Amino acid sequence: MRRDERSTPTKLSSSPASTSLTSPRRARGGPRRGPRRRGRPSLRPQRRSPLRAGLVRLAPDERVLWLVLHHIVTDGWTDAFLMQELGRLYDDSSTSDAPSAPTYADYAAWQRRAQSGERHAAALARWRARLAGAPALLALPTDRPRGDAPAHRGARVAFTASPAALAPLRRLARAEGATLSQAVLTVFAAVLRRFADQDDLVIGLTAAARGRVELEAVAGFFVNTLPIRLDLADDPTLPTLLARVRDAVLAAHEDEDVPFEQIVRALRSPGDIGGSPLVQVAFAPQPPGDVGLHLRGCAVRPLDVHAGGAIFDLTLLTRETAEGGLEAFLSMPPICSTAGASSSSRERSRPRSPASTPRLRPSPRCR
Incomplete structure (x- = not known):
């Protein structure tokens, strides 16, 4: 979030794209085969969602949930946050009343502004000094x-x-x-x-x-x-x-x-x-x-x-x-x-x- 000249909160990003979960189906070749096959092909975010998910049925009371995320949308911290959110939504599918958090678009806008300042130029100069002749x-x-x-x-x-x-x-x-x-x-x-x-x-x-x-x-x-x-x-x-x-x-x-x-x-x-x-x-x-x-x-x-x-x-x-x-x-x-x-x-x-x-x-x- 940022504020415009009238001090009114303004959202910088649009609504996230929805991601559907494929229907449960019986696994062939073991529980790891389906997730592994889907983990190898590269995801092209300009053509499809950077997040794909599926549910594989192994037995009446056993399932495998697989998630494939393009690395441009996740890191280790995000993976842990995603697991927490999935657990919360499984326990209670109601919408959270927590205040709206900043988005990645907000961070990107802040980063672009920060990189045009003197502080960023000084930090880059220190990197040059540390790595000169490396x-x-x-x-x-x-x-x-x-x-x-x-x-x-x-x-x-x-x-x-x-x-x-x-x-x-x-x-x-x-x-x-x-x-x-x-x-x-x-x-x-x-x-x-x-x-x-x-x-x-x-x-x-x-x-x-x-x-x-x-x-x-x-x-x-x-x-x-x-x-x-x-x-x-x-x-x-x-x-x-x-x-x-x-x-x-x-x-x-x-x-x-x-x-x-x-x-x-x-x-x-x-x-x-x-x-x-x-x-x-x-x-x-x-x-x-x-x-x-x-x-x-x-x-x-x-x-x-x-x-x-x-x-x-x-x-x-x-x-x-x-x-x-x-x-x-x-x-x-x-x-x-x-x-x-x-x-x-x-x-x-x-x-x-x-x-x-x-x-x-x-x-x-x-x-």
Whole structure:
């Protein structure tokens, strides 16, 4: 919402398009087949609704609800908000009396105005200073040669870390005044340095980009990618590296309103490197908490269906569990193998002597 010259509230967006739910039908080939087939084709919002839904009948008392959303209309925050709204509407289909919240169109109008001001120009200048001379590519060893353009397909590997395994990392984070996500990013950076044999790293950190309280109940794609640049040339200890990560992340969040695309254009990053410009590896920590669907009188469980997408060469997605552990996924495109490095990959990678192998010096506080 905004106010015009007469201080009268004015709505900026039109009514959302309606989305119909396909009729329940009996599943063929298992409960995952229907959702997976519908998760792969690309949605073209100019031709159809960016949201599609269906209900599959498995048995008289068992159903599968599938939702396919184009990424231009959703992010992790919106997914959780959507599940909450579905649960509320299932319990009570009456219209909510809550005051009207801003819309994504309102946010887009505010963002355009903000990007024309001096504050935005200063933030963009700080991004240029942080990333001046940054490497165009984080050269991870891959199983297949890079193509001329990134292939947005791939696979993922899931793994978990128990609360006991995370305990030393939590203690280190508390000692350095950092968060667990910053500590995980620190370890991730150390591993990337080891495999890429590269001291100057740029890792994309996903940010919710909902710095205004009014945006917390707005559906849409807000996520921004923050390029976090880290220097490991002096072979830092783990606490030292964590302090650098903490400071770099905090500084990046101060300027998180600058879209990633504008940062890339400002740096004139080359687009012919066979991958995403500036950032090829991303870290995506998800907010803790329950994001599942709760329907009164129903037992609901999620089906793990992966649509096969991979935006970057490597993406680490993490979420803290209620028990204090960590759930994580590594997603990668076809240039990387989920089964490990092949012999051809090992032949293409550079030989490394023990003296030149990147490592982190041990610290008593990390043991």
